[in-house]
Amino acid sequence: MLPAIDRSPARITAALYLLFWLFPLTLSAAPEDTGQQSIATDVQALSNGDPVTIEGEPLTSRIVLPALYKANNDAPLWSNPHAIDQLLTAIRTIDREGLTPADYHLEALETLQQRLASGGDAASPGRAADFDLLLTDALVRLGYHLAFGKVDPEALDPDWNMRRQLEQPDAVSRFDEAIRNGHIDTLLDSLRPTLPSYARLMSALQEYRRIAAEGGWQNVPAGPSLKPDMTDARIVALRQRLTASGDLSSDKTDSPDFDTQLEVAVRRFQGRHGLTVDGVAGKATLAAMNVPVERRIDQIRANLERARWVLHDLPAEYVLVDIAGFKVRFYRDSRAIWETRAVVGRPMRMTPIFKSRITYLEANPTWTVPPTILGEDVLPAIRRDPHYLQEKSMRVIDRQGNPVDPAGIDWSRYRGSNFPYMIRQDPGPENALGRIKFMFPNTHAVYLHDTPSKQLFNRTERTFSSGCIRIENPYRFAELLLDGDPNWNRERVIEAVDSLKTRSIRLRKPVEVILLYWTVDVDDNGAVLFKQDIYNRDPSIIKALGKEFSFRKAPVINATPHSTHSDIPGSRV
Numbered sequence: 149m150l151p152a153i154d155r156s157p158a159r160i161t162a163a164l165y166l167l168f169w170l171f172p173l174t175l176s177a178a179p180e181d182t183g184q185q186s187i188a189t190d191v192q193a194l195s196n197g198d199p200v201t202i203e204g205e206p207l208t209s210r211i212v213l214p215a216l217y218k219a220n221n222d223a224p225l226w227s228n229p230h231a232i233d234q235l236l237t238a239i240r241t242i243d244r245e246g247l248t249p250a251d252y253h254l255e256a257l258e259t260l261q262q263r264l265a266s267g268g269d270a271a272s273p274g275r276a277a278d279f280d281l282l283l284t285d286a287l288v289r290l291g292y293h294l295a296f297g298k299v300d301p302e303a304l305d306p307d308w309n310m311r312r313q314l315e316q317p318d319a320v321s322r323f324d325e326a327i328r329n330g331h332i333d334t335l336l337d338s339l340r341p342t343l344p345s346y347a348r349l350m351s352a353l354q355e356y357r358r359i360a361a362e363g364g365w366q367n368v369p370a371g372p373s374l375k376p377d378m379t380d381a382r383i384v385a386l387r388q389r390l391t392a393s394g395d396l397s398s399d400k401t402d403s404p405d406f407d408t409q410l411e412v413a414v415r416r417f418q419g420r421h422g423l424t425v426d427g428v429a430g431k432a433t434l435a436a437m438n439v440p441v442e443r444r445i446d447q448i449r450a451n452l453e454r455a456r457w458v459l460h461d462l463p464a465e466y467v468l469v470d471i472a473g474f475k476v477r478f479y480r481d482s483r484a485i486w487e488t489r490a491v492v493g494r495p496m497r498m499t500p501i502f503k504s505r506i507t508y509l510e511a512n513p514t515w516t517v518p519p520t521i522l523g524e525d526v527l528p529a530i531r532r533d534p535h536y537l538q539e540k541s542m543r544v545i546d547r548q549g550n551p552v553d554p555a556g557i558d559w560s561r562y563r564g565s566n567f568p569y570m571i572r573q574d575p576g577p578e579n580a581l582g583r584i585k586f587m588f589p590n591t592h593a594v595y596l597h598d599t600p601s602k603q604l605f606n607r608t609e610r611t612f613s614s615g616c617i618r619i620e621n622p623y624r625f626a627e628l629l630l631d632g633d634p635n636w637n638r639e640r641v642i643e644a645v646d647s648l649k650t651r652s653i654r655l656r657k658p659v660e661v662i663l664l665y666w667t668v669d670v671d672d673n674g675a676v677l678f679k680q681d682i683y684n685r686d687p688s689i690i691k692a693l694g695k696e697f698s699f700r701k702a703p704v705i706n707a708t709p710h711s712t713h714s715d716i717p718g719s720r721v
Contacts, residue, residue: 467660
């Protein structure tokens, strides 16, 4: 009987290690059949923009991969067995981050690895060169996704302005060092988001996949609201649903009674899903409970992708607007030190996603009505009510700021874009911006501000604005922004507001503000918080995550000035 062949990953990698190091010894003996020559041919083809396919898998890196091999005289790179093991393990387990192993040539790499380990003609230098090139392309793909995300945010949002780039020499040297010294894990750790929120989302994904593997949860049948002290056959299904998601820990899963323990579980579920917390399983609560676990998994994956877009290289101090969560948070030393409730744009007037820098705040602001609101809201209101302008403390002015008598305007002629004047609201308690606003340059005419409509902060879902972000505690926010300025504190800001005079207060140091859209969070206790997808943005991300690999259009590698790679279609990394 022939002895069994040891095909363990360690033995296979050791065999490959020996094979790679034998390549240089064969160069002089057989220059026409060397891994180095095969690599040189494929690298040149990539540099020319020609397609190169290995085992049915296209090589896609046209900047980093050629630069790596050219710096190594086109010799094989993957002579360190630890580097190969680390990369293959990272690919096999990348689904923990919501990505797909198939995007990184996994099947082809495993096939080539087995062929090389089997020896004979299958272990030719050309075949080993294929394995080497495919490993490098897989690493570039994986690093690219961890650093920038798989989905191109600019393809979903043409106003996206949070671009980042890696410097080509730095990227090449980091990849080269990781491959040579077996530091693939360290390299990938440096590329993925390092904030705790990313790791928490990964844990949430693992937990909800566990729930799915155990059968998920069954729907709670439709019917009247289920309330404390009720007895109803549907309460059994309610108990089982809450037990499946971990909101209820009880051995009374067959009880039809709505007891105190079940009420606590319903409240917990409502708090985790951005619902009114009243302990009653009504229409909205049951609708959230009946969302399949697979959709919750996709929701977590979409937010892991959002994290890869933006959670890199954040400053020590910044303001984060959580649009879907209706919150504004102030971060200092990378830690949230304050948050306040917020009102954001209605679905028809969505608050945009972008970043800027808060440069000044304005006490007692005036409000110049933006074109959309002018045409859709204000002009129709004026046509209905001749006293509208007076009641709202609004004035008509020309483009030079001169007053115009509204009595002399034929309002029936104008629908918005053809209106030759501007309408401006005077400062005061009823001003749409409230008593203070916070300014940062942007093309959307969007900013943070106070509001006279304080009662809206008590709503669970707060989509009432025309795009701007109304905040509940503007004076505390002003105090935080002006911290360190000896000329300003909370009392001085209030004095400026009480003067009723419009006044700009410039920050000594601008503070970065980031407007983001998150539909899943994980709190400090590990509770997974699902939010309503108020602008229906998740489906497009989930769909794009399922597409084949491609680089985004905007370059993410800052190539050297003389590089021709950036002119090649699709050659972005």
